[in-house]
Amino acid sequence: MRKLYLRIYLAVLASLAAFALASGVLWRQLGDAGPAGHAFEVAGTLAQNVLPPAPAPTAEQQAALEKLAANLRADVALFAADRTPLAAVGAPLPAPAAGRDRGAWLRPWGGGPAAAIHLPDGRWLVARAPRDRRYPGFPLFFTLALIALAVGVGAYPVVRRLTARLERLHSGVESLGAGDLSARVKVEGHDEVARLAESFNRAAARIEELVGSHKSLLANASHELRTPLTRIRMTVELMKDSADPKRKRDLEHDIGELDALIDEILLASRLDTLTGRDADEEVDLLALASEECARYEEADLDGEPVTVRGDPRLLRRMIRNLLENARRHGAPPIEVRVRRAESAAELSVGDHGPGVPESEREGVFQPFHRSAGAREGAGAGLGLALVRQIARRHGGDVRYLARQPSGSRFVVNLDASPQGGVS
Structure with missing residues (x-):
């Protein structure tokens, strides 16, 4: 795409040339009158x-x-x-x-x-x-050409200065959109571009303030929630045999779900506000999937070793969420496959449950999404949203594929390391 400063500069030169041509024509046609x-x-x-x-x-x-x-x-x-x-x-x-x-x-x-x-x-x-x-026709023409050249050379820095400010503003907007909430642009001059830069800085400061308040609220809420959860857990442990075993198991399950929900909310918030990864190393995706599948008796793993570069803790959480989603919403067996597809690593997790209605297949990746027929205790709806966030953080994405005659299959594609990478 042609740069804005080139378009403005060429417009100035074209206007200058058109003015010179029109002046020459008028002088030739009307000069004798x-x-x-x-x-x-x-x-x-x-x-x-x-x-x-x-x-x-x-x-x-x-x-x-x-x-x-x-x-x-x-x-x-x-x-x-x-x-x-x-x-x-x-x-x-x-x-x-x-x-x-x-x-x-x-x-x-x-x-x-x-x-x-x-x-x-x-x-x-x-x-x-x-x-x-x-x-002296030629000397006059040469003089006029030199004047036009001088005007063109003099106009370039003026136009470039204007568009350079717009480019800096564009870079600031891109940085803010990429997650750098401290991005600001220098305010130069007193024209419309300067007022636009001031408006951007005010908006960026307000966004940074709101996000900071949001993060502070989450941190405080998680602390305040974990404190009573810890007390409840200790109380359940002290109850031992004096309480109804079924009620005790239900209470322990509810506490575990609430604790997991807090973890998922905090992780989703951190992924939203941070652009980098806490760790960046070579990870064997098949080995990581094998460790997670060992937690589920109904999981069947097959594939080939594929190395990806990323945060092993986040990748482990991504696989665990896919397996947990298949266990909660699908039916066994859970089929996990890892393979290399050209320059990408492909991880697929499938089940034999009822599947996802076509109208909800993109919505399942939205935070707190709950299907119309979801069973009680089916989770808070953050698992698949985290899967997509983690996949995109590693240069990939996740998509849903329906299985015939029934079932679901979630496929994650990540950037694979060159073959021969060390895990």
Whole structure:
């Protein structure tokens, strides 16, 4: 895409060229009708007063023309009203065009410009200065070209300065969008671009403040929630045999779910606000999947060793969430496959449950999404949202595929390390 400063700069140059061209055309078309035309009329009257009348013999007119041109060192020709030559001094000159009725400049090809002066009695006097005294057309053109070049060179830094400020503003917006909440742009000048930069800085400061408040709220809430959870857990342990075993198991399950929910909320918030990874190392995806599948009796693992670069803790959480989702919402067996697909590592987790309705297949990756037919205790709806966040944090993504006749299959694609990488 062409840079904005180039577009503005080219527009300035095009406007300059169009102005010069229009000025030249107007000067050529209308120049003879202004003060120059009046000068031609005055010269015609003076020439008629010096020259013999039109009916005079040709020899008399020739002698008068030679006397007129004696000190001019110019080519001069006298034509009758019907453009027939009457007398001439020096090199031949062209007669004025038949349709012309006023004095003007003649610009024939192969020669310099000549002045055609219309005498009041209808005759035409055409004169052209010698070459060493003619109008310097090329030097004038060269001078105008230098002026245009100077204007173009002078306009470039002005245009570049304007667009450079816009580019810095664009970089600030990109940095803010990438998660750098401290991104600000320098305010330069007092024009619309400066006011836009000020507005951006105010908006960025407000966003940083809101996100900071959000993070502080989550941290405080997690601390405040974990404290009573710890007390409840200790109370359950102290109850031992004095409580109903079923009620005790249910209470322990509820505490575990609430504790897991707090962990998932905190992890989702951290992934939203941070751009980098806490760890960056070579990870054997098959070995990691094998360790997680060992936690589930109904999980069946197959595949080939594939190495990816990333945070092993986040990748482990991604696999665990996929397995937990298959256990909660699907039906055994859970099939886990790891393979290399060209330059990508592919992890798929499938089950034989009822599947996901077509209208909800993209919504399952939204935070706190709950399907219409979800069973009680089916989770808070953050598991698959975290899977997508973790996959995208590692340069990949996750998608849902339906299985026939029933079942679900979630496929994660990640950037694979070159073959031969060390895990």
